[in-house]
Amino acid sequence: MDGAKALALALKCCKRRTSKKKRTKWSKQWFLYRAKFGHRELLKELRDNEPDDYKNFLLMNGDCLNELLEMVEPHIKKEDTVMRKAIPPVDRLSLTLRFSATGISFQDLKFMIAISP
Template identity: 45%
Template sequence: MPSKRKVELAVLALCLNKLNVKKKKKKKRRAEWVKKWLLDRDKHTHINLLSELRTYPSDFHNYMRMDDETYHTLLEMVTPLIEKQDTKMRRSINPHERLTATLRYLATGRTYEDLKFTTCISPQALSKIIPETCRAIYQVLAPQYLKVSCVFLHTNPI
């Protein structure tokens, strides 16, 4: 007959084993690093629609809130400020996609979560891209379109 000590150790081992099994079952499966449909940006994005809309100027204007020529002028102006380098891990989001996502955000007021479906850009990336692109737009357009009076600058130094 086994000693009382051996029985206690066996019961303790069974309890610990059961706790260990429960912990393993509770562990959540890790989420994907990037969803597959977001990786296929070229296939699913609004950029394809934009290419088609160029043949219909009124529809392009309705979608972008500006004509094609104005869009390209703005794109040329902000590209040096918003262009990113590709890495070994992933391809960067090009200035065309960045500007289009920002203009759609400004035109529609949609949330980043909603915009991710038309832009195929994650909400986390949009939360960085849109403010950065807005700063770039302001930086390139402010000197030409937003003249500040000298009196204001003198009384309110930046």
């Protein structure tokens, strides 16, 4: 095989690897049921009935969370699109706090909070 043929074959292989894979679906179906499967209901229950567990979960009480949310909400709020609803700021913040509190991976958090990593 001469140099030109080898170069052409190498370029063809590289081009094949870098081409994007066609997306088969926009989102996994269970992510669409975030309100049902997510952690928001758990947080409400903990905040209302078990404040110590709530503080253990997020490393802060509900008042601190609300105060922090007021400060960062304009910066983390996203707009809904025709494709999907945006993740609410309270969910984005609680996910970040849970990640900071535990250090577990986003892959693990996605199952608890129903948000794609």
